[in-house]
Amino acid sequence: MSTTVYYDGTWQGLLTAIFEDYEYRLQSCIIVKSGTAVTQSLFGRTHQVYTDKKKALRVKNGLLKNVGKVALQELYCAFLSEKEGIEVLILRVVQYYMAGEKSVHSNYAHEDVLQIKKIHKSVMRERHRFKAFVRFRESTDGIFLALIEPDFNVLPLISTHFKDRYADQLWIIYDVKRQYGLHYDKSTVREIVFDKSIDVKQLEAVCSTEEQLYDRLWKRYFQSTNIVERKNTKLHVQHVPKRYWKYLNEKEG
Amino acid sequence: MQAERIQEKLEILADAAKYDVSCSSSGSNRKNTKRGLGNTGAGICHTYTEDGRCVSLLKILLTNHCIFDCAYCVSRRSNDIKRAAFTVQEVVDLTINFYRRNYIEGLFLSSGIFKDADFTMERLVLVAKKLRQEHHFNGYIHLKTIPGASDELLYEAGLYADRLSVNLEIPTESGLKLLAPEKNRKDMDEPMDYLKGEIVRTKEEKKIIKSTPKFAPAGQSTQMIIGAADETDRHIIQTANHYYATYQLKRVYYSGYIPISHDKRLPGIGAAVPAIRENRLYQTDWLMRFYGFRHDEVLDEQHPNLDLDIDPKLSWALRHLDQFPVDINKSPYELIVRVPGIGVTSAKKIVAARKFGKLRLEHLQKIGVSLNKVRYFIICEGFLPLKSDKPAVLLKQYILAESQSKYQKALSSQLSLF
Known part of the structure; x- marks a missing residue:
């Protein structure tokens, strides 16, 4: 039975x-x-x-x-x-x-x-993509925050990568879809859950003037490094599918 | 004001650097030590430009001022364009801040030649040194080697950079003479030779003394411009093969010439970028590096140019029908990987899976093999090759009729010119 x-x-x-x-x-x-x-x-x-x-x-x-x-x-x-x-x-x-x-x-x-x-x-x-498609914004209190919405639950698989790479930096990567994130305090990574009253989008908006400068510089760089004569939208979208654009600052309008 | 100027410089110097196609950020394994910033080895493409190329490194020139006047280069001294130069600190700040935001894997720094080779090389080295020593940066650094720079500077560059590269510019010496008369091949070979020696020596030493500092752990690479001079594909691949063998290069990049000048020696503005040819050259490069093909198997005196309408492996197979069919269940890996439609990954899977039972056509399909091509070249359980009595010309027609080349549109317009 x-x-x-x-x-x-x-x-x-x-x-x-x-x-x-x-x-x-x-x-x-x-x-x-x-x-x-x-x-x-x-x-x-x-x-x-x-x-x-x-x-x-x-x-x-x-x-x-x-x-x-x-x-x-x-x-x-x-x-x-x-x-x-x-x-x-x-x-x-x-x-x-x-x-x-x-x-x-x-x-x-x-x-x-x-x-x-x-x-x-x-x-x-998807794991490889989310080593790439994470964009940190530095908040006024020095925490680098990134929001993601991966297709699969990849946070457990990228934790070590970010811990090793950004060992000297405070960071949070938050999965908006699954409503939990990773927080690194320069020694260990812990799972965190934001209080329901917090609007994560608002959190992202609070950033320093330096952050705004580098955000702008990155967008400019992204445009300048493109070769117009070789435009290939199909290939571009194949590599960076549209569903990921939401959190990539270089793809903001 | 300050911010505005940085933005303008970045635009000019990224725009001038974009023709360098190297984007690799793997092949090195720098660990993040002492809780510094960054590491290498992951080979991550952080985004892709609208032309479909990956963005892995912050790719910029230190300056686009240049004393040379190479016909194919946008930064040539006779070209009337905006000029700019970064300070060392500006490049360092950009790299660190882009890296911390997870925009990039590291820095690819090249430069126009201002004053002389050593003056330019010294500044490139200084950027790398500052990143490593003052900012404890362990991300990827690719520096251009400036032909004519002194050995001492090259040595220092190797200590801080993961990869070094000299551009060969034009595949043939005659082409180089025509388009860049102020440059010569010997000046390019010398730094490559010196660095190869140091890379080999460091590797040997590291076997005995573990603490030997890294020296350009991701090796050397180079780039050739395709379609600016009148070289054949055979010339290009012979040159590539020579540099792979002699200088143990990790990669040779092929960059289809993008018309940027009205110079009579070059294809005019508006001429198409030879994108398909470029792709066929990369496929041939892969056949040499991963599929066990010799360069003269793919291209020879009778066949000096690659077919544009079919890939080089299929083209080789059609010229060597006597070596087929290959038995999927019995042949060694080396032969299986030569079958059109079977890649390295599929070949490995086939060899692993056949231990558990005889493989049939449907197994191959599930493994990810493209049946459209393979079915003319293989034997497997319950299957004999189709049309094995037919000549190569016909087989090619059958395959083309049933395949959807991504180049079909571009090809029909390019071929109809003839």
């Missing part, structure tokens, strides 16, 4: 769910974040997962042993895509990885494995 499984929406939670699917022979057909409305089948069971670090770790270690770090990271990235049904796909792939011989994760001819690779690739592309 198939089961609808509820978990807390975290990676640890999903790993726990995968462990319990095996432990209780659940035959999970739907795994969703608690609170999500799903159409229950008449005879289906439901199961609530309580995140258990030990169970999660056992799944993690099992994967590390069977398919290694890279394949595990691929699954984590696929999870961050937040795509509908991603949990069950990950479950199936984990089962395939655990049952099979070594290095089955390079079987590009396997439907589910290929699917994971594809999603992983698009998440990594």
